[in-house]
Amino acid sequence: MRASQIKPILFTLCLLPFASLTFGIIQNDLGPNPVEAALHATGEWSLRLLLITLTMTPLRRMLGQPWPIQLRRMLGLFTFFYASLHFTIWLWVDQAFSWANIINDITERPYITVGFMAWLLLLVLAGTSNHYSIKRLGKSWKSLHRAVYVAAIFGVLHFIWLVKADWLEPLIYALILTILLAVRLFFRKKPQSWSIKHA
């Protein structure tokens, strides 16, 4: 398989939740509480895409093929796209740009604080995901982009802290993230088991 074959399909797939959300808003078809529905859809898709992005590195190792890595940037940017939609809906539709309340929520409510920090990290990562930054940052680019794990941890924490009683769903995300982190540590301890080497 080649990344160039998968990319257009994956790109379209990644746009589907956005298309369905836009349609839902235009048709007024998001249910009795459309703002909540939109916040939940964008929040869940950014977390899902973030976790999918994180599976690309282990996938490369397991398959011994380069294409997962070549999809990684696009998936990461879509993660940021949905997180920004999520944040925008919150700022605009939910909070109506009332800055005093917004700042209060970001500083006083831990689940908003970690959500915001996750978004800030994603912003930095998206902003440095271009070739120019990769070249300029050199070795430190890699360490910087390890912050994606911190963003994922914050994203999952955000979900756990906003739930009122039923923690099943956020805990499933937490479990997946734990597995991804464990896999990474596993590979790091045994570099000899890497099936391919990359320049």
Add this chain to the structure above:
Amino acid sequence: MLIRRRPSHPIQPSAITQPETFAQRRQLLKAAMATGIGLSTNLAHALVKPQGDGTLIPNRIDTPHGDGLTLTAYENITRYNNFYEFGTGKRDPFRYAHTLQTRPWVVKVDGECEAPGEIGIEDILRHIPQEERIYRFRCVEAWAMNVPWNGFSLMTLLKRFKPTSKAKYVAFETLFDPEQMPGQKRSVLDWPYREGLRMDEAMHPLTMLATGVYGTELPNQNGAPLRLVVPWKYGFKSIKSIVHIRFTDKMPGTTWQQMAPDEYGFYANVNPQVDHPRWSQQQHRMLGDSFFARKQDTLMFNGYAEAVADLYRGMDLHQFY
């Protein structure tokens, strides 16, 4: 969505109401007037056009409660519910509550009273006049709706069991039966769901037991066949599918309050000045509003302050949230 109320049905309230209930109704009307929403003194109002495919509530009695409020559509009231007994998603109760058997249904009433006993739902529907009252309903999650409930003041039922002077609180319990309520198979909450009111809150004319919504019997997802409605408190106080009412001398433990005491209090009065630790309570969204609609300001005691503020005179509502 705006729903116009239908022109009057030719029923004279006095013709079908016993004198005792009628007097009590006057008191209730006074309470309604005091809230400033039932401003009209004209008793000939319009009942809402029945909706839903449940059995019609017979001989509905009109009241001026909620005149002027724009009703929330039946579909929104019945497809967006917190009723964890059928799942924690908002649409789960609509999807899964059909497994609940609401006949026969018996409510046990005991505790600090002279005449403990039981009452069946058929007796309640047949012997207690069923009114129609439009109340605001405000969920602790900052969404709200305006609901035409059918039912009667809780005190009408409570008085039959002759509470003693030791009865300081009333405790309520929802049915516990994981076969009928599959959500109870997971311990998301400490089942059965429990709620409670102080005696004066329970005896307040605005406090209601509902049997129907929009002129038909409650759909299961809304707490059939009998639920509490306390319009000045957050929705979680309005316990659904009640099987047990108990008078007690001590403040009863209630489900959400015991689960997260710093987030949910026993009183749970709607109060825009006291935030939930995780979100503001100053505004809410009306169910059915479009995506870009503005939020509405939440009113103290959900707009029923004139009728109920006296109950809490002298209490620090930041402490007793």
